[in-house]
Amino acid sequence: MKAIIVEDEIPAREELEYLIETYSEIEVTECFEDGLDVLKFLQEHETDAIFLDINIPSLDGMLLAGNINKFKKKPYIIFTTAYKEHAAHAFELEAFDYILKPYDEKRIAAMLNKLENSIIREQSNKDKTVNPPISMNQGEGSIGTNNRINLRKNNSIIVTDVNDIFYAVANEKVTLVYTLDEEYTMPMSISEFYSRLPQNLFFHCHRSYTVNLSKISEIVPWFNQTYILRLKNLKTEIPVSRSKVKAFRKIMDL
Numbered sequence: 001m002k003a004i005i006v007e008d009e010i011p012a013r014e015e016l017e018y019l020i021e022t023y024s025e026i027e028v029t030e031c032f033e034d035g036l037d038v039l040k041f042l043q044e045h046e047t048d049a050i051f052l053d054i055n056i057p058s059l060d061g062m063l064l065a066g067n068i069n070k071f072k073k074k075p076y077i078i079f080t081t082a083y084k085e086h087a088a089h090a091f092e093l094e095a096f097d098y099i100l101k102p103y104d105e106k107r108i109a110a111m112l113n114k115l116e117n118s119i120i121r122e123q124s125n126k127d128k129t130v131n132p133p134i135s136m137n138q139g140e141g142s143i144g145t146n147n148r149i150n151l152r153k154n155n156s157i158i159v160t161d162v163n164d165i166f167y168a169v170a171n172e173k174v175t176l177v178y179t180l181d182e183e184y185t186m187p188m189s190i191s192e193f194y195s196r197l198p199q200n201l202f203f204h205c206h207r208s209y210t211v212n213l214s215k216i217s218e219i220v221p222w223f224n225q226t227y228i229l230r231l232k233n234l235k236t237e238i239p240v241s242r243s244k245v246k247a248f249r250k251i252m253d254l
Contacts, residue, residue: 001026001119003049004041006064007080008033008056014242015103016051016080021243024112026119028243029191031207035059039067042075045192048119049076049096054086062086065093076115147198151177151184158184162201166215166231167238168193170208180233205229205248206241219252 003026007013017028029047032038036058038050050068054061065077076096079086080103090098096118097111147162164179170190177184177193186193194202194210204210211229218230220237226245229238240248248254 001049001116002029002047003051003075004028004030004032004038004047005051006032006035006038006056006061007051007053009053012053012080012101012103016108017243019103019105019108020051020112021246023109024116026112026116027204028207029204030189033057035061035064038064042068042071046073047075049078049115051078051080054079054081054083062089062093065090065095069093076118078111078115149196152186153182153184158182160184162198163212163214165197165202166212166234167236168210178234178236203244203248203251205244206239209238211238213251216252219254 001024003020005013005016005020005028007016013031017031020026020028026049030041032041034057039059052061052065056064059067061079061081065079068074068077074094077093078097078099079090079095080099080101082101084100087098096115099107099111148159149162149165151158151160160179166178166180168175168177168186168190170176173187173189175186175188175190175193177186190208190210191204194204197210201213202210203213211231215231215234216229217232220228220230222228222239224242226242227240227248229240231238
């Protein structure tokens with residue numbers, strides 16, 4: 001289950017992301033501040049839910065929700081706002097819920113439980129399809145047989161074993177991918193790149209970082225109960241964000 005957050009106030013965005021991580025299994029894949037950026041993202045990507053502030057730049061939350069309502073596959077929309085007066089309009093737009101700021105933790109937890117159940121029920125009603133095997137010629141970034149992935153360096157496509165990847169980091173609209181000795185540039189968001197990796201080997205530990213779990217050599221406690229990860233044979237330190245700590249502890253049996 002995946003969701004995005006649309007919120008231009010950083011404290012509110014971080015609090016909501018933390019609550020989602022704490023009270024649900026929903027993964028926040030992207031955060032946005034601008035309505036037009038969200039519309040562009042949704043034209044190429046699918047998500048199960050959108051946590052949407054109303055007062056955002058370029059295209060306000062109500063207009064954005066109206067556009068999203070025209071999509072063939074509509075994600076659940078949860079408005080998050082300090083304004084009560086838009087509630088009636090929100091439900092005319094078939095919003096899943098309308099959450100007022102400041103956030104009430106119990107209210108959020110109950111909403112997330114209801115949202116998870118709705119997503120699961122919707123997914124179970126769809127016909128199950130079996131994904132065909134992915135061949136090596138299906139394009140850049142695809143994983144073929146033997147866990148190999150196509151990475152880009154300059155104008156070349158380098159076929160690489162995914163086990164050789166140490167970590168990836170978001171860099172504006174591209175993702176930088178690092179092996180022990182090389183740096184590659186992938187023309188996609190880090191969330192999209194992460195979705196193409198084996199989920200049992202890699203962990204999206206921060207909004208801007210994905211790490212190969214097998215390359216971690218040291219887990220260093222950091223502020224706000226977060227961690228810094230040190231990798232084998234590299235000096236780079238990788239952060240684990242507060243919203244990812246719970247899942248990381250579970251994976252690493254901490």
